[in-house]
Amino acid sequence: MPPKGFMARGQQLATLAALAHELLTGDAYGAMLHELAGRGDLSETQARNIVLSLKDYGKAKRLSAPFVADLARQSSHCYDRWIAARRANDFKIFEESLQRMVALKQEQASLYGYDAHPYDGLLDEYESGATVAFLDGVFARVREELPPLIAQIGQAKPIDDRCFYQMFPRERQFAFSLELLGWIGYDFDAGRQDYSEHPFTTSFGMSDVRVTTRVDEHNLSAVIWSSIHEGGHALYEQGLPEDQEGLPVGSAASLSIHESQSRLWENNIGRSLAFWQCFYPRLQAAFPEQLGAVSVDDFYRAMNRVTPSLIRTEADELTYHLHVLIRYELEKQLLDGSLSVEALPEAWNDLYEKYLGIRPPDARQGILQDVHWCHGSFGYFPTYSLGSFYASQFYEHALKAFSGLEEDIRHGHFERFLHWLRDKIHRRGRRYDSDTLCHLVTGKGLDISVFLHYAKEKYRALYEL
Ligand code: ZN
Numbered sequence: 001m002p003p004k005g006f007m008a009r010g011q012q013l014a015t016l017a018a019l020a021h022e023l024l025t026g027d028a029y030g031a032m033l034h035e036l037a038g039r040g041d042l043s044e045t046q047a048r049n050i051v052l053s054l055k056d057y058g059k060a061k062r063l064s065a066p067f068v069a070d071l072a073r074q075s076s077h078c079y080d081r082w083i084a085a086r087r088a089n090d091f092k093i094f095e096e097s098l099q100r101m102v103a104l105k106q107e108q109a110s111l112y113g114y115d116a117h118p119y120d121g122l123l124d125e126y127e128s129g130a131t132v133a134f135l136d137g138v139f140a141r142v143r144e145e146l147p148p149l150i151a152q153i154g155q156a157k158p159i160d161d162r163c164f165y166q167m168f169p170r171e172r173q174f175a176f177s178l179e180l181l182g183w184i185g186y187d188f189d190a191g192r193q194d195y196s197e198h199p200f201t202t203s204f205g206m207s208d209v210r211v212t213t214r215v216d217e218h219n220l221s222a223v224i225w226s227s228i229h230e231g232g233h234a235l236y237e238q239g240l241p242e243d244q245e246g247l248p249v250g251s252a253a254s255l256s257i258h259e260s261q262s263r264l265w266e267n268n269i270g271r272s273l274a275f276w277q278c279f280y281p282r283l284q285a286a287f288p289e290q291l292g293a294v295s296v297d298d299f300y301r302a303m304n305r306v307t308p309s310l311i312r313t314e315a316d317e318l319t320y321h322l323h324v325l326i327r328y329e330l331e332k333q334l335l336d337g338s339l340s341v342e343a344l345p346e347a348w349n350d351l352y353e354k355y356l357g358i359r360p361p362d363a364r365q366g367i368l369q370d371v372h373w374c375h376g377s378f379g380y381f382p383t384y385s386l387g388s389f390y391a392s393q394f395y396e397h398a399l400k401a402f403s404g405l406e407e408d409i410r411h412g413h414f415e416r417f418l419h420w421l422r423d424k425i426h427r428r429g430r431r432y433d434s435d436t437l438c439h440l441v442t443g444k445g446l447d448i449s450v451f452l453h454y455a456k457e458k459y460r461a462l463y464e465l
Helices: 003-024 027-037 044-061 065-088 092-112 118-123 132-155 170-184 221-238 255-269 273-286 296-303 320-336 344-356 381-401 405-410 415-424 434-442 448-462
Strands: 193-195 201-203 209-213
Touching: 003 044, 003 065, 027 044, 065 092, 092 118, 092 320, 118 132, 118 320, 132 320, 132 381, 132 448, 170 193, 170 209, 170 221, 170 273, 201 221, 209 221, 221 255, 221 415, 255 381, 255 434, 273 296, 273 405, 320 344, 320 381, 381 405, 381 415, 381 434, 381 448, 405 415
Parallel strands: 193 209
Antiparallel strands: 201 209
16 A cells, blocks of 8 residues: 555455444344244354354443544554554654543443453453453463573573575565475365465465565565464364354354464474475475585574574574564553653663563664564554464374374374364364363463473574583
């Protein structure tokens, strides 16, 4: 969209949001749902669809059409100011618009209602059932256990990852990423891959699930792990229950479960030695002059280098969760009013110094790096970490559930594993919330110890700690 288009687009989105809201909160629709809920002849799946529809209906009812339109309009405005602020590298340009957005989100939280913390009112949108009390418990473990491990790594002999930072021609990178997607089972008859600055997955239905990837000619890692990551999201969307398409049960369970699918492929599999023992020769064949002399063991070490950095989306598997922790702490304070938007950049920088030992030199590499707050997505960030923690728990369980999984990976055979994911997670759609699904798959609720154990084992071995 051209830069001047944002005002008109904002008006259009506001109109559509208000119209959709009217339909979703209409009395006729509500009466129909209530009548269906009272019937005794529904199948379990039909009943679940009604329960979910009623829940969505009830939530939508709490917001007025003008409020929804306001929010949509403010999102467009905020996005425009964010782009301008990024360009000028000046948070002040964004400040006032973000203030209005925070006020709207506080209002939304009270319209939805909450018991303990305004953040709880908003979390449900992304992660049904999650609360501040639950997240505080999870992030307390992150805060206690990751920094000492990262500090230990900081004292160890650094890993040399220069093999990634050479000139890799754009077209060859893109071609390799298409191969990668094919290997993990992405269905190109039901999707396609394109370029974008910020990789994403978008679904127009399970038979058309598109992904984008990011290519940096001077850093090979961008394309590899963004393609695998988005591929993981896409495999989930392509595997949702076909007979429920368009109905609540036919959608994803939650954002954290969605993220568990991308992270599982990206990290647990895509950053494992077994995976690259199979595919590294293909990568070397694509880039003989750059990687011909680099061994698979060195390549494996390089891809797992841990080092504190400023940009969340470029962070390694361990420091990533400190980036999320920082955003979680700030969001809570913004919503309960204990932190003002004016004081936000300083608070951001202080937390980076506290948890990662580095201070952003400017707004672009600090407070202005994420788009989420422009869209009013407060409560979204924690789902990224939850996704990684679920991923480790699912993967550990899969390793136990069927023998030879690592052998499969070493040989590039993912059919059995994908079938397991489809059976246990994808085909269940939104039938269960994250916690119930996790119980069904692994026999217990989210247990961050599994991720921490995986992280300590993997990185102590890598860094010979
Ligand atoms: Zn993702």
